[in-house]
Amino acid sequence: MSISPVKVSWTLEQLAQLKSEVLLEAPYASRVSFGMVIRLTTTGDLMPVLREIDALEGLKPKTTLKDPQPFKYPPLFPFWHAHYFTSRHIMRNVGERWNIARGPSNPDMLAALSDVATRFGHDFDMWPGAVAHRLFVGGITERAEASRLTGDWIVFAKHGGQNYYLDLAQHEEAEGPDKSTALMQKLRAGSAAEFPFLFPD
Structure with missing residues (x-):
């Protein structure tokens, strides 16, 4: 038909x-x-x-x-x-903030992970939530505050x-x-x- x-x-x-x-x-x-x-x-x-x-x-x-x-x-x-x-642009912005797709070296991400390690030390149960919050929420917040959302x-x-x-x-x-x-x-x-x-x- x-x-x-x-x-x-x-x-x-x-x-x-x-x-x-x-x-x-x-x-x-x-x-x-x-x-x-x-x-x-x-x-x-x-x-x-x-x-x-x-x-x-x-x-x-x-x-x-x-x-x-x-x-x-x-x-x-x-x-x-x-x-x-x-909302479908959130992951792209997180990736942009941490320079995920642009090469192996990422000093900002390393600094963020180092900050989590310093704050939570040997309390490894806190690490997953702290890392997720710092990279995901922090990444979006920082791009928004800099008027850089894409x-x-x-x-x-x-x-x-x-x-x-x-x-x-x-x-x-x-x-x-x-x-x-x-x-x-x-x-x-x-x-x-x-x-x-x-x-x-």
Whole structure:
């Protein structure tokens, strides 16, 4: 049994109403692409993304995430990316704090383990909980206090003094020229019809 595609169409007014409802009547709803709205309805990331966009828009205080940055190289330059954080990003942040994936030498982790050894000495029953707390909770807390939490990306463009929110992406989607080109195609497919001024030929 094959399933035939169904064509769906909306008026501009219906599209604007749908975006406003999904985005909880955010004042910037008209500047969020419909493609991003659809993605937000399927990922479960709506509230963390809206919280970060609220901060970008100056509606809420800055979060403990890394500052937004422009992409450095074409084809993604001059677009920007801002991080948003969910529970699935916790382990990545712990790994980043202790430099787990970047080589065998890790003086910060050795210092943290040495601190546990000094504090608990020969009370080995205390070590597992103390090590877990120091590395896990301490790692997240330290990154948050330094405004260094990382997560996935909100990709946006600046135009006419306003931000236009195009889509969500993962870090890996911008690694190298081939992936960057594929990400740009994804952004164009989901946003160019609404915001053609952001995608000059």
